[in-house]
Amino acid sequence: MFQNLLFQKEKAVATVQLHRPQKKNSLNGELRRELEECFKEVANNRDIRVVIVTGGEEVFCAGADIAEIQESLSAESAYKHAREFQLLFDQIEDLPQPVIAAVSGYALGGGCELALACDFRIASDTAKLGLPEIKIGAFPGGGGTQRLPRLIGATKAKEIILTGDPINAEQALAIGLVMKVVAKEKLLDEARQFAGKLALLPRLAMEASKRVINRGLQVDLSSGLELEARCFGNLAITHDLKEGTLAFLEKRKPNFTGD
Known part of the structure; x- marks a missing residue:
């Protein structure tokens, strides 16, 4: 190839x-x-x-x-x-x-x-x-x-x-x-x-973390914080975050699916 x-x-x-x-x-x-x-x-x-x-x-x-x-x-x-x-x-x-x-x-x-x-x-x-x-x-x-x-x-x-x-x-x-x-x-x-x-870590949170850090280095602090909050909000509606918080409360290993 x-x-x-x-x-x-x-x-x-x-x-x-x-x-x-x-x-x-x-x-x-x-x-x-x-x-x-x-x-x-x-x-x-x-x-x-x-x-x-x-x-x-x-x-x-x-x-x-x-x-x-x-x-x-x-x-x-x-x-x-x-x-x-x-x-x-x-x-x-x-x-x-x-x-x-x-x-x-x-x-x-x-x-x-x-x-x-x-x-x-x-x-x-x-x-x-x-x-x-x-x-x-x-x-x-x-x-x-x-x-x-x-x-x-x-x-x-x-x-x-x-x-x-x-x-x-x-x-x-x-x-x-x-x-x-x-x-x-x-x-x-x-x-x-x-x-x-x-x-082994949740894919969507990993990708969002990398994106926010990289883009944040290219803008001023205020814009970076706005980006961080917006992406944090987007993660709130994902299956992985819901699964992660529920697994934490239930004291079990989370099953992340990347959704």
Whole structure:
């Protein structure tokens, strides 16, 4: 089905693995289009409750395919390239399902931006994350200048972007860029365990929580609070909320149906 991706679904958890090992999982146009198609299918599949995005053990994703960019380097083509990847990462960020990046090895440039678009990042102790574009006379064009400061603050983001120096997993954990660091051989097990935990929770409340948090970061506090109240009201008429409150009162395990 895909030439540069491996897709697996186990129960309610889908795993999307970048598989372009000969090019260190670098992002070219073909891989971008496959990711767009894959995540479109995931978004429309209600049986998928959580998504894991991963790469190889040594390289999560080395970034953009520089050779492809160099073939047609112009202001217009660079703008088009940036917008195409921005839209892909927006698509990932806007998925109704929570998305976990399981990062092992290098996540650089567009690979780091891919991880930034995910809701959670779990790293192996071998992970190195960075935005080194400054070292070739550019800067992150796939959302890195916008998402990174929103996650870790402007000062630290400027240090990472303006120096181009990668950080290791423990440094990423210390600044809140990743939520957990584990041994390389335990990375996927850790991601699957966390995904399994999320998959058991009510789908509608999960989707609404993600949507309100993401949109709330883009508006002022007053507008965010209005959005929160409106979505909270919408959940009040769902079967899952009624079931959850009744199960709490009856001291039993709730049976969530996603309705």
